[in-house]
Amino acid sequence: MDQPSITINNKIVFFISFILNIGGGSAIPLLTRLYFIHGGSRTWLMSWIQSCGCPILLIPLAISYFNRLKTEGTNARLTFTRPLWFLYLVFVGLILGLAAFLYAKGLQTLPVSTATILSATSLVFLAFFAFLFVKQKFDAYTINAIVLLLVGAVLLGLRSGNDRPQGETKKAYILGFILTLVSAVVTGMAFPAIELMYRKTKQQINFTFMMEVQFVVSIFSAAFTTVAMLINKDFKAIPGEAKDFELGEAKYYIILVFTCIIAQLYTLGVYGTIFSASALLAGIGNATIFPITEVFSVITFHEKFQAEKVVSLVLSLWGLASHFYGEYKREKKIQVKEAEIATISSTSIIESTPANSQV
Secondary structure, eight states, X not given: OOOOSSOOOHHHHHHHHHHHHHHHHHHHHHHHHHHHHTTOOOHXXXXXXXXXXXXXXXXXXXXXXXXXXXXXXXXXXXXXXXXXXXXXXXXXXXXXXXXXXXXXXXXXXXXXXXXXXXXXXXXXXHHHHHHHHHOOOOOHHHHHHHHHHHHHHHHHHHTGGGGOOTTOOHHHHHHHHHHHHHHHHHHHHHHHHHHHHHHHOOSOOOHHHHHHHHHHHHHHHHHHHHHHHHHHTHHHHHHHHHHHOTTOHXXXXXXXXXXXXXXXXXXXXXXXXXXXXOHHHHHHHHHHHHHHHXXXXXXXXXXXOOHHHHHHHHHHHHHHHHHHHHHHHHHHHHHHHHHHHHHHHHHHHHHHHHHHHHO
């Protein structure tokens, strides 16, 4: 088995990954909505931009490979990803490319606050697929969190027409609502699929392997959206759209570049969370971003924040608090059990010492 090229501590990786998950996940919908409300109209472009930055990962991957060459010589493998898992990741990349398109299409007609709350329901679907794929265990706290998040989204859906942006038809709004939910389902399936690979692969998982997973998934997600952009002639339309952008041509490209960079950091955060904890916790991180996005969307875009959104927000925060409290309780139980085992082991050693000395 190849030795990891970078030694990492799971707790440090989890902390950094979770921050990237929350920070990046909060910024992407705001930047996407900013693009659409100021004259942008290319849905496939905003889907493509979220994965097209993956070639930058070739730099740390190349550095890691050359470091392995120095220490392992000709025994150094070019890649940690085996052929079967490569094909598996290609499929994951394609479905995530579809999810990115559906989410961008939803943001074209929905307020950021509504789209983000709907996306938080991916936790419900993620929990189902996590149980199906990796036999995820649930306690009362996790079930409570899932139910509260689902109730919050349903409540929002029942009053969905009240926050329809001016100029948007009811049909377009409903379509955006449905597409965003479908995106949540696809995302909810993809995260446990990646965790399943982490659990099933018979090799040591390290930081390089994690970046390879991100690269393969992102490159095929980008390929999927690139084909769609070519068919839709979006590449040819970019210069003209930039010139007509309400905030100016320079800010048009700044928005695209920042979205591209932040999307890669967000993706790395998601995979890091799955690697160091679980897909379920990555889903919790995704659900955590929406209160942040809610506040910024109201401040930045002056979106309406009606009573049902307040109730939905409170229910979701309650659900998140329930889950994290459950995690805290589980961690305490584990620590107590480990302390008991250590005490019993110490007692056994002490009791057996006189007997051994008499022999």
